[in-house]
Amino acid sequence: MYGNGLRTLSIATVAALAVALSLVAFYAPLESEGFVQKIFYLHVPLSIVALCGFVAGGVFAVLHLRSGDRRWDAYSYVCIHLSVIYGVGVLITGSIWAKASWGHWWVWDEPTLVSFLIVFLMYATYYPFRYAIEDRDQQARYASVFAVTAGAFVPLNFLAVRLAESLVHPRVFATTDGGLPGSMMLTFLVSLVAMALLWVTLVKLELTAKSASGQLKRLRRALDAPASGGSSRVAPEVS
Amino acid sequence: MLLAIAKTLPSDGTSKYVAAAYIVFVVLLVVYVAIMAAKLARIERELRELAGFAEHRANGEGAAEADTAADSPAPAEAEEVTSNG
Numbered sequence: 483m484y485g486n487g488l489r490t491l492s493i494a495t496v497a498a499l500a501v502a503l504s505l506v507a508f509y510a511p512l513e514s515e516g517f518v519q520k521i522f523y524l525h526v527p528l529s530i531v532a533l534c535g536f537v538a539g540g541v542f543a544v545l546h547l548r549s550g551d552r553r554w555d556a557y558s559y560v561c562i563h564l565s566v567i568y569g570v571g572v573l574i575t576g577s578i579w580a581k582a583s584w585g586h587w588w589v590w591d592e593p594t595l596v597s598f599l600i601v602f603l604m605y606a607t608y609y610p611f612r613y614a615i616e617d618r619d620q621q622a623r624y625a626s627v628f629a630v631t632a633g634a635f636v637p638l639n640f641l642a643v644r645l646a647e648s649l650v651h652p653r654v655f656a657t658t659d660g661g662l663p664g665s666m667m668l669t670f671l672v673s674l675v676a677m678a679l680l681w682v683t684l685v686k687l688e689l690t691a692k693s694a695s696g697q698l699k700r701l702r703r704a705l706d707a708p709a710s711g712g713s714s715r716v717a718p719e720v721s
Numbered sequence: 722m723l724l725a726i727a728k729t730l731p732s733d734g735t736s737k738y739v740a741a742a743y744i745v746f747v748v749l750l751v752v753y754v755a756i757m758a759a760k761l762a763r764i765e766r767e768l769r770e771l772a773g774f775a776e777h778r779a780n781g782e783g784a785a786e787a788d789t790a791a792d793s794p795a796p797a798e799a800e801e802v803t804s805n806g
Contacts, residue, residue, distance in 0.1 A: 518735040521742045571749050575742040582738035694764050707774045
C-alpha cells in the first residue's frame, strides 16, 4: 500500500533535483557575495523542508492522540526522523557557508543559527526519549505529546528569530528592502520543490520498509515461527 | 552533467566550499539510501526464512497425513476385518 506510486515519485524527484542543480549551475546569476552564494539554493530549501517536516510530525501526532490509531504515530516518527536527517544537512551546509562568507564555522551570537541548533538538539532527544519507554502504547502516546509540543515550538521559534535583530545572517525574504530577483527566485523555488519531493519520497520509502517489516512480524506470529535474530528496537510499525 | 557543472566552478578559493556543501548533501543521501537498502535486504532474508519455514511445515504436515492414511486400513479391508469377526 505504501509502495504505491513510489516509482513515479522517485522519477519526479530525480528529475526535479537534476533541473534544480542545472538552474543553480547555469542559470542563477552571481550576486554580490560571489560564487559561494550558490550554497543558498541547497541550505535554505533544506532548512525550510526540515522545519515543515517537524511541524508535520506534530500534526500527525495530534491525529494519533485524537484517534489512538498507531499509523499516525508511525507517520509522525518518520516525519521527525527525516527532518532530523535534513537538519544535519542544514547545520553542515550552513557551517560551510558561514566559514566561506564570515570566516567562522559557527557564530554563537547569531539568533538564526543558534535557534536552529536548539530545535535540532530538541528533536535529537526524541529518539532516546522514545526508546526509553518499553510499553508500545505508552511510548507512542508520550512520543506524540513530545512531537506536538516541539512542533508548536518550531513556528514560535521561527517568529521569534524573525523579530530578533540579525547580526550577520541575511534576511533574504525581507519585506522592507525587496526580495530575490526573478531568476534567483525561480531557481530557489525549483530547489525548494526538489527538496520537498525528495523528503516526501524518503518518507514514503521509510513507511514502505516499516510496513513490510510489520507485515513480516504478523506473518511470523500467524505461522508461529521462531523469532529471527533481527532488530530488537521498539520502533513504530505500520501494517 | 556533473562534468559540465565542474567546468562552471571558478578557480578562486570559494568554489571548494560550494563543492563541499553539495558533496555533504550527496553523501548524506547515499548513506541514508545505503541504510535503507540494508534494511530491505534484512526484510528479504527474513521473508525467505519464513517462506522456507512455511514450506517445511506444510511438507511435514503432508507427510504426517500420508502416514496416518497408510496406518489406517482401507474401507474394504476394514469391512472384511469386521465381517470376519
